[in-house]
Amino acid sequence: xxxxxxxxxxxxxxxxxxxxxxxxxxxxxxxxxxxxxxxxxxxxxxxxxxxxxxxxxxxxxxxxxxxxxxxxxxxxxxxxxxxxxxxxxxxxxxxxxxxxxxxxxxxxxxxxxxxxxxxxxxxxxxxxxxxxxxxxxxxxxxxxxxxxxxxxxxxxxxxxxxxxxxxxxxxxxxxxxxxxxxxxxxxxxxxxxxxxx
Amino acid sequence: xxxxxxxxxxxxxxxxxxxxxxxxxxxxxxxxxxxxxxxxxxxxxxxxxxxxxxxxxxxxxxxxxxxxxxxxxxxxxxxxxxxxxxxxxxxxxxxxxxxxxxxxxxxxxxxxxxxxxxxxxxxxxxxxxxxxxxxxxxxxxxxxxxxxxxxxxxxxxxxxxxxxxxxxxxxxxxxxxxxxxxxxxxxxxxxxxxxxx
Numbered sequence: 001x002x003x004x005x006x007x008x009x010x011x012x013x014x015x016x017x018x019x020x021x022x023x024x025x026x027x028x029x030x031x032x033x034x035x036x037x038x039x040x041x042x043x044x045x046x047x048x049x050x051x052x053x054x055x056x057x058x059x060x061x062x063x064x065x066x067x068x069x070x071x072x073x074x075x076x077x078x079x080x081x082x083x084x085x086x087x088x089x090x091x092x093x094x095x096x097x098x099x100x101x102x103x104x105x106x107x108x109x110x111x112x113x114x115x116x117x118x119x120x121x122x123x124x125x126x127x128x129x130x131x132x133x134x135x136x137x138x139x140x141x142x143x144x145x146x147x148x149x150x151x152x153x154x155x156x157x158x159x160x161x162x163x164x165x166x167x168x169x170x171x172x173x174x175x176x177x178x179x180x181x182x183x184x185x186x187x188x189x190x191x192x193x194x195x196x197x
Numbered sequence: 198x199x200x201x202x203x204x205x206x207x208x209x210x211x212x213x214x215x216x217x218x219x220x221x222x223x224x225x226x227x228x229x230x231x232x233x234x235x236x237x238x239x240x241x242x243x244x245x246x247x248x249x250x251x252x253x254x255x256x257x258x259x260x261x262x263x264x265x266x267x268x269x270x271x272x273x274x275x276x277x278x279x280x281x282x283x284x285x286x287x288x289x290x291x292x293x294x295x296x297x298x299x300x301x302x303x304x305x306x307x308x309x310x311x312x313x314x315x316x317x318x319x320x321x322x323x324x325x326x327x328x329x330x331x332x333x334x335x336x337x338x339x340x341x342x343x344x345x346x347x348x349x350x351x352x353x354x355x356x357x358x359x360x361x362x363x364x365x366x367x368x369x370x371x372x373x374x375x376x377x378x379x380x381x382x383x384x385x386x387x388x389x390x391x392x393x394x
Contacts, residue, residue: 158362165355170377173370180367 003045006095010048014055022051024130025123032122036149039101043122046105049097050123052087061086068093078170084110112157112178121149128156135159150182157182200242203292207245211252219248221327222320229319233346236298240319243302246294247320249284258283265290275367281307309354309375318346325353332356347379354379 011019029047033040053061061082065074070085088106091097105119109127113120129142129152137159145152157179164171208216226244230237250258258279262271267282285303288294302316306324310317326339326349334356342349354376361368 154365161358161362161368165358168351168380170380171358171373173373173377176368176370176373180370183365183367 003048006045007048009095010052013052018051018055021130021132022048024132025050025126028126028130029122032126032145032149033119035146036118036122038118038122042099042102042105042119043126045097045099046102046109046119046123047126049087049091049102050106050109050127051083052106053090054083054087056083056086058082064089078172081110081172084108108174108178111172111174112153113174114177114181116153116178116181118149121153125149125152125156128152128159148186150186154179154182154186200245203242204245206292207249210249215248215252218327218329219245221329222247222323225323225327226319229323229342229346230316232343233315233319235315235319239296239299239302239316240323242294242296243299243306243316243320244323246284246288246299247303247306247324248280249303250287251280251284253280253283255279261286275369278307278369281305305371305375308369308371309350310371311374311378313350313375313378315346318350322346322349322353325349325356345383347383351376351379351383 010022014022026044026047029043030040032038033043053064058079061079062075064070064086065072065082068089070089074082074085085107088103091106092103097103101117101119104113104117105123108116108120109123112124116124125141125145129138129145137155141152141155141159144155157175160175161171161179207219211219223241223244226240227237229235230240250261255276258276259272261267261283262269262279265286267286271279271282282304285300288303289300294300298314298316301310301314302320305313305317306320309321313321322338322342326335326342334352338349338352338356341352354372357372358368358376
């Protein structure tokens with residue numbers, strides 16, 4: 001696997017605007033990995049590939065889920081979740097990516113999940129705050145991301161949940177589960193700091 | 198089972214303020230049942246008993262969950278959810294209530310659940326809007342409850358979710374799943390109305 005080939009292949013999957021966003025997520029993921037002791041190479045690779053299938057026609061995404069052994073219950077969830085799982089499938093199939101940590105970070109970059117790895121957290125948070133992002137509350141999330149991946153991500157999920165409540169739209173249960181897990185992590189860490197741990 | 202005996206037994210489980218709230222939920226549940234074609238007797242019974250174990254010491258609630266075969270994963274959830282399940286257990290054990298529809302409405306009155314029955318919806322919504330309730334947004338929920346159980350409940354869950362986001366607290370995944378289910382119901386109904394159904 002050659003990184004330059006992979007970049008070109010990824011770029012060909014999407015319009016320019018999405019590619020610009022991808023480069024923003026790569027840049028931010030590397031920064032976050034350095035800031036929080038993550039694996040910068042894995043974070044960079046997952047970030048590059050996170051939206052690989054985002055611009056694929058929705059029918060093609062559904063076909064991959066149905067015919068290539070992806071969890072069929074995905075079809076009951078919101079379509080915005082599909083591209084993450086389909087993307088993980090595609091980069092394994094088309095480019096032989098087989099690092100499960102990288103694949104999971106692609107799979108869960110939109111929803112989060114119960115026990116997020118460091119790489120999951122980095123890519124998911126970078127996706128919220130890359131320089132091209134502009135939505136109410138993004139600067140608060142950027143500030144929190146200066147000192148805590150978990151606080152930044154909780155604020156990111158908060159903004160998503162609040163927007164969905166406001167619009168009367170469905171909320172992904174997995175995002176709530178991810179947020180609960182991060183709150184628990186922060187609470188435990190607070191307790192161990194209080195105990196001098 | 199004598200309703201008057203049951204009222205007295207329920208009243209003895211809780212302080213006066215909680216009893217006053219209970220009477221409010223009873224009154225509102227009966228009204229909602231009449232308005233939306235529910236079973237007023239079941240709604241009244243479930244409403245009377247919905248907070249049966251709410252004022253029990255938390256250790257006693259945990260002991261019931263551990264020692265009386267309630268789902269042990271309840272202990273991983275927020276304590277506010279316990280009294281609903283413990284209450285359903287207690288009214289069966291102590292008063293022989295065995296109508297599963299009534300017991301479910303007690304069990305899920307705090308969280309909601311995926312496919313809420315009419316009685317579930319009535320008691321859960323009544324718990325939000327009984328006359329003694331006063332919180333931001335309650336009058337909006339009351340207005341919606343004039344014409345739709347589901348719209349009222351979505352607004353109720355929205356207020357709960359927004360409060361938990363604001364306070365940085367965990368959200369019950371089941372509440373999000375309940376809200377998603379209600380949104381789907383409203384969408385389907387809207388579609389069938391458009392088709393003249």
